Amino acid sequence: MLDQQLLQALEQVVGEAGLVRDEQRLQSYLSDWRNAYRGKAALVVRPASTEQVAAVVRLCREAGVALVPQGGNTGLCGGSIPDDSGTQVVLSLTRMTQIRDVDAGNETITVEAGVLLQRLQEAAAEAGRLFPLSLGAEGSCTVGGNLATNAGGTAVLRYGNMRDLALGLEVVLPDGRIWNGLRGLRKDNTGYDLKHLFIGSEGTLGIITAAVLKLYPAIRSRTTAWVALPSSQAAVDLIGRMRALCGDRLTGFELMSRQSVEFVLRHVAGCGELFAEPHPWYVLIELSDTLPDSPLAEMLESGLGAAFEEGEALDAVVAGSEAQVAALWKLREGISEAQNHEGPSLKHDISVPVSRIPAFIAQADERLQQAFPGVRIVCYGHVGDGNLHYNISKPLGSEDAPFKAQAEAIMHLIYDVTAAFAGSISAEHGIGQAKREAASRYKDPLELELMRSLKQTLDPTGLMNPGKVL
Template sequence: MDAFLNACRETIGADYVLTQDADVLGFVVDWRQRFQGKALAVLKPGSTEEVAALVRLCMQFNVAIVPQGGNTGLVLGSVPDSSGKAVVLSLKRLNRIRHVDPVNNTMTVEAGCILADVQAAAAQAQRLYPLSLASEGSCTVGGNLSTNAGGTAVLRYGNARELCLGLEVVTAGAETWDGLRGLRKDNTGYDLRDLFIGAEGTLGIITATVLKLFPQPKAQLTALAALQTPDAALQMLSLAQAHCGASLTAFELMSDFSLQLVGTHFPQMQLPFASRHPQYVLLELSDSESEQHASAMLESLVAEALDKDLIQDAVVATSLAQSRALWNLREHISMAQAAEGKNIKHDISIPISDIGHFISATDLLLQQGFPGCRMVTFGHLGDGNLHYNVSPPAHMPDTEFIEQQEAVNLVVHDSVHRFGGSISAEHGLGALKREELLRYKSPVEMTLMRSIKVALDPQQLMNPGKLL
C-alpha cells in the first residue's frame, strides 16, 4: 500500500495523511470506548475536490473508506473494523460556513462544521438552527445527516432530514453531485437528497449541505413536572399540545432512576422537589409572540394538569440559569450512566400512543429474564423516541451483565417489533445493529436496500460492514 499512501500524500499533503498509531488512535476508537478498530491511514482532505480525488485513489487501489465526522456515534458506524484494510476519511477540515441567507432562511455549510458552531452562526444572523444534541459541541453536521439525527426539538422542527434542503455529495464513483439548492419545492424526479441522509456513509460522502433556518423565538420557557406513570405523561403531552400548539418545542420523559443516577454522580444537580416521583417530564415552549404570552400558556397548562391530577408537582424556570439547570438534569443522564458503569443501550421508537404499554410490558419481560436489572428510561416522548437502557442489578459486575447483551437485546427488540416500532430511532445501525436488521426488516425491504447499495457503490468501498 505504499504506492497508495504516497499518492494520497501527493494529493492532500503529507501532514494530512496520518499513519502513526498515536495519531490514528482517536479516529479508530468509538465514542463509548468499547471498541478499537484499525486503519490503514487517516486521510484529512481540505476540500470537496480533495475528497473526490481521494475516493478516486481508493477506487484505483481498491481501498475501503470509512467516512467520519466528530466520531460521536453510538453504534460503531464511524470507526473501521479490526482488519486494518480501510482508511478513515475525516471531514473535520471541511468546516467552512459558506453562506447564510436570512431572507431565504437557509445556511450553506460544509460537512465538518461542528453543530454548536452552526447554531452560533445562525444566531449571529438572528436566526435559529434548531437541531440540538447532547454532543453538539463535538458532533458534525455531516454526521448528523448521515445518521438522520434527532435530538430534543424534533417535536416542533423535525429531525435532521426535515432540516436539510440540499446536499453536496462525492459519490462512490468519485463524482461530485451538487445538489445545494435552497428550495422548499423541487419536484423533478427521485429525491436523491433523502437517499444519502440516514445512509451512514454507505452510499457516498456528504461534503456540504443547505440547512433550514427559523426566526429566533421571542421567548423560551422551561418547566419540570412530576408524574406517576408514562401514561400520565402521554395525557400531559396531549394537554400541552392543546394548550400550546406549535409553541411546544420539547417534551422529554425521564424515569426516577435516571435522575437518581444524575444526583449520585453529579451531586450539584438535584431535583427541585421535596419528594421523589416515579416519572418526570421536562417541557419547553418557544414562543414567537412574547415572554408574557408564553408564560400565560405555561401557567394555564400546569394549573389544569394539577387540577386533573395528571401531575403531582411542577416547577417553572424563571431565569435562564434555572432553565439551564433543568436541562442539565436531562443532558447528564448519559454521562451518569457511564459513571455508574456499563449498561445495555437501546435507541428505539414506538407509536406515541403505545409507549406506556410498551414500557410496562417490556419492563416485566426483562425482570422475568434478568431479575434485578435496573431500567434507565428517558427520551423524546413527543416524537416516540425512547432511550430504553438496561443497567445491571445493583450487586452484579457490569462486565458479567454485558455478556447477556444479545439476550437482553432480543427481549427488547422483539417487544419493539410487536408494538410496531423501530430498533433504531436516531442513532443509526452501524455495525452494532446490522445483523439484527435482518430479523425485523421484510425480505422486500432488504432486497430494495441491497439493490440501492449495489447500484451506487458497485465496488462496495463505502463504509463496508455498516448498515447492510
C-alpha cells in the first residue's frame, strides 16, 4: 500500500482518471501478453502530459518508491512488469497519444510515447509519407516501448531499427527534470548524442515521453515472393544475390524453417501449403520502390532465375494481388502464435553475423538434439540483419513440466553457441528481467561496468525500473 499522502499528491497531479486502483482493471498492467511474467503493484498511474510524468517521478523519488514505465505491454522479456513486492508504481504512458507535428519538408513526425505504432504509420500515410517500422504487435505496441526496447521488425534490412529512425527525444530524467532533445536534425555534432543512452535502455535511465522520428517517401510499388530453399546457406547466398541486383529496393528477406511453417499450417486459420511437397527452408522476399512503375517483377524474376540455375532456390510463388501478399505474410507472422499451441515455447532472440547463420544453425541444432533428444526447433528471422528467433518446443508426446525444467540448460546451450559465433543474446527484444542474469554472463565485463556507471550517474537511487537490464 502507498502512503496516503503520496497517493493524494499523485491524484492531484493526474486526476482520478489517471489512477488505476480497481483490482480487475489492474490485472492487464501486471502481466505480459503471454502471461509469462506476473507481478504486483501498489498503483498504476497514467499521466496525460510530460509535465505530469515529471511531477509523478519527483513525488515517487521523494517517497523512495520505484517506478516501472510501461507502454503497450507487448514485450517478450518482462521489462515492463513490476516485481511481486506490491510496492512499485506502474507508470503507464498510454494516455500520451498526441501527434504533435508532421513536418513533411523535413521528413519528420513528432509524437508522444503513448501513440500506437499503427496510428503512427497511419499519420505518416495521411501526409503521403512512410514510417517503416513494422511489427506483429503494431496494433497495440506504443512508440515509447518501441524506443525503450530499440525495436526492429521486418524492414530493418532497408530502414534500420528504432535507433536509426529516431532523431530526437524528450525524456523525463530520474530526478524529474525534463530533457528537451526534440531536435529534427540529421546533423548535430555538438558532443555526445544523448538520445542513444535512452533508446534501448528499457526505462532504466529515464522515461521517454516524445520523439522526433524520420519519415520516408511512400511506397508505390511492391513485389512479394515465397521461395523454397534447400538449406539456410542458400538463404545467405540468395540475399547476397538480391542485394547486388536490387540495392535498397530489397525491403524484406525473412527466413523460416519447415518446422516453423508446419506449426502455422496446423494452427493458423486460412493458411495452406504453397507447394506440392515440403522443403527444408523458405524465405519471404519483398521488393518495394517509391516509383509506381518500378520494374520490381523483372528484378525478382532475374534474381530467382539465377538462383534456380545455381540450385539456391527449389520453387517459388509470386503474389499477384494484395490479398496474396497478405496471405504470404500471414504464413510468416503466424509463427509465434502458432508455436504457443504446441505447449511451452522457449524463445531465444539472437543475432550472429549474416555470413555465419548457416554454421550457427548447424551447430546449435546438432548440440540441442544430442543434449535434449526430440525437441522441436522453430527457427525463423531476419536474414538481412543476422537476427534469428531460435525457439524450442517440447518433444511430441512429452509433458510440460520436465521440458520447462530444462529451460535454463537449453538457454545456456544456445547462448554458448551464439557467443562462440561472436553473436548477441538479444537482437531486438531487449533484456528486461528474462535475460538479466544471462547478460551478466555473456556480456563483456567492461561493458557491464560502464553500463552500471551510467545507471549510477543518472539514477543514483535505483528507482527507475529496478531489476531490469542490470
